[in-house]
Amino acid sequence: MSVTTKPVNQKAWFLILPVFICVAFSAILPLMTVVNYSVQDIISPERRVFVGTEWFAAVMRDEDLHAALWNQLKFSGAVLLVEIPLGIALALSMPAAGWKASATLVIVALSLLIPWNVVGTIWQIFGRADIGLMGATLQRLGIEYSYTGDALHAWLTVLLMDIWHWTPLVALLAYAGLRSIPDAYYHAARIDGASKFAVFRYIQLPKMRGVLMIAVLLRFMDSFMIYTEPFVLTGGGPGNATTFLSQYLTQKAVGQFDLGPAAAFSLIYFLIILLFCFVLYNWMQRLGQTEKEGGHD
């Protein structure tokens, strides 16, 4: 949201109300329910026992959860480390105008529109050593590749799949940022004798800062809730190699129907997200503000 001076009008709440009701229905009521679940042992809908913070204690001390969280952080870190630079590079090499730009844009954006389980399916097919192009090719090159058997391979395959799936998002954001730079900047840089690197460092990167922030935020958050793709591809295995937070939670909630612990876990998960959201949102706001002050162009 911009920080300009807008007229104060409390009636604007009436315009917000529909959204508020919709989202509250889907967010606040369920959240209250989760809190209720998290303090009870629900044996059946009729038999519930209040257990206090027992589930929280159990979840906080759950070794599997620690593993899943650690796995998650490693994965999210790797995702950012690869996808952000790759996305920028891709945006820089995309044509600026003409049919080539349109065609590139469509091909690049395609993977974003594929249902997430189909993404999993595609890679499941693509990576299999017996029938998949990538799997079979690696096999012929003499690499004993198997994403179902080898923990590291599985992890790397999930990462590769995520790169394939989501780098376009970063690229499109960066591309949009690049297109918003007026030609005069490039002209001035040429006149000033700036090298290609200097153009990138002093013009393109600063101008992309805003969209890149969003890219980092979105990629971090979305990778933090990744579920469907690894679920389809590896099912979290082998062992727990590709079990991330959402996976673990869903296993507990749907698979084992442990309502209490799952609810406690949900809340902890929610708190983590809330913290990240808050920090990043404020960071973005501040960035927006400095850009505003710099204003006018």
Next chain:
Amino acid sequence: MTDRRFKKRTIFLIAYLIFALLPIYWMVNMSFKTNQEILSSFSLLPQAFTWDNYKTIFTDESWYSGYINSLIYVAINTTISLTVALPAAYAFSRYSFLGDKHVFFWLLTNRMTPPAVFLLPFFQLYTTVGLMDTHLAVALAHLLFNVPLAVWILEGFMSGIPREIDETAYIDGYSFPRFFITIFLPLIKAGVGVAAFFCFMFSWVELLLARTLTSVNAKPIVATMTRTVSASGMDWATLAAAGVLTIVPGAIVIWFVRHYIAKGFAMGRV
């Protein structure tokens, strides 16, 4: 010097495009093969080209109804999302009011919260209100992340429209609804298109909630696909064909909004 630089970039771009298309190509390739061929031989092009897999999907109700179900709830969701998001985005872009920043942040957190967190209560909630296994249930559940998204995108576009336009319209005696529909909406047409595109996209690709809230009547294609393991092993060929078909609507939509995608990403700060 510029020529060589240009070449390096082009090579990188082409390499990436190949990387982007190869997995999809492989699935398309498999969708035209028979299961037997898939398992017995390995080839870059189908040896015995067949439309059978697609025929299966278009004739077997359990398959094609999946597509219809998905399209229905995606359509409902997109419509509701835009309807409620438009006035809200207008309020955020034009006025300041008590708690505006906090509400905006709260909306944002809902875009970021993993659906898994709300899985349990959703199941209970929709069972209680009797919406389980209906298209509406999935559409409503998807509002959780699509409404904030739509508000966010639309607010970006609306902020780009000078406030003087509103004021002029009011001075000219337009009522708010009339102004909004006849003057304001046409101005942010592109924004509405982009918002619709993203609502469509995120509702179309989501699996977890869609799968949990449906069983038979409203079962989406994405859920149908996860259950292709039959007694006779994986039905790879049909699975591939179904996958190809799920890509088609997305590809069509991208083609239509291709000029706005980049802009939408930047403006809406998706």
Next chain:
Amino acid sequence: MFEWMAWTTPVAIFFTCIVLMLAGMTVWELKSPTTMRKGFLPMATTRGDRLFIGLLGAAYINLAFVGMAGWITEWLSLEQEPSIWISFVVSMVWLVWTLRKG
């Protein structure tokens, strides 16, 4: 109608408190609008921001306490795990402190 939500008294009290706090903040805001200020937190905040940070921090304090309770028990060789009320009090102190000085 709300049977499915499986209400329990402590949770009901908890949410009532939150609602009351929000209502109170709204009234307070209407009576005397807040201004941005810079306290010990690394950014300028309004009253609402501080309430949010305070609550979030309180939740983290309680969680950390619950998570480490077993370890604390062992370390101090206590008879039983320390009461959650300890961390609750700590978190409330934190909340008040953030609101006043944040």
Next chain:
Amino acid sequence: MSRIDLDLAHSYKPNPQEDGDYALLPLKMSFEDGGAYALLGPSGCGKTTMLNIMSGLLVPSHGSVKFDGQDMTRATPQQRNIAQVFQFPVIYDTMTVAENLAFPLKNRKVPAHQIQARVGQIAEMLEMSHQLDMRAAGLSADQKQKISLGRGLVRPDVSAVLFDEPLTVIDPHLKWQLRRKLKQIHHELKLTLIYVTHDQVEALTFADQVVVMTRGKVVQMGTPEALFERPAHTFVGHFIGSPGMNFLPANVAEGALSVGGLGLSADRELPAGEIKLGIRPEYLRLVPVGAIGALPATVRQVQDIGTYLLVTCDVAGQTLKARLAPDATPPAVGDRVGLQVLGEHTCYYKNEELMA
């Protein structure tokens, strides 16, 4: 510092067929070393295209650009060693004011102490010394434009400094100051300055030589006086001066000049045919009706502009404007007056071109 010779044409279309396809029609001209030039013309006349061709941002589709006789048509801006300032401020957001000013020097590997001295000097000239350590992104638009100007002037050894309407975003008061500053800098540094503008006052006060352009064509290059006294093209007459030159269709038959059926005696030899008379409002004199060589006219409007009186008259269906001294006794609206249109300042045009 060098002499720039242009002999070129440019079209943004791959296969230009007619004049309209060209952004710049074939032209041939030179900019002398150390001169102050202005390119003047309405928007879309090709001024910026010409500037970009000179700076090397654009390669002309036909012809060549020579610096001191050396072909530079395809040379980069860096090889040409040229500086250019753009219409809207271009600053490097992440740098301070000082770093912004130093950037062109740094890219050319100038020693640090020289950079510092030069940046200090330029900042002094632009009155920005106290802002050197501020982040450039936080400044106002006109401050930013001053930085852009500074970056254009910071290199002492450039072939020329090109300005593309650099004062558009600057408020009128500061505009005046900066223009004087530029003039002063021109005298001090003896740089070749080429200044693009659509504002005649800016062009005429800044430049020694003004190039007037319209629709991709250079119609006249000359001193401000020449442009005023002897416009080579009716466009120049019309575009320069306020109000612009008056034009009156006339006819020459058998050596005799007539306007609207009235015979006049010209002081020059004129070819036969349809011609146009051009008279500056400053030189149009009001005389009593029936005076020798005067055209009868009706006064339509009298305006007091402050520094002068503007009288609008109808002559044979044409509207002519005359400037009178502020203390002159103006005629009343509806009066019949005589207008002395011929004199030494009167220009004669055939097919819009000056002939006598």
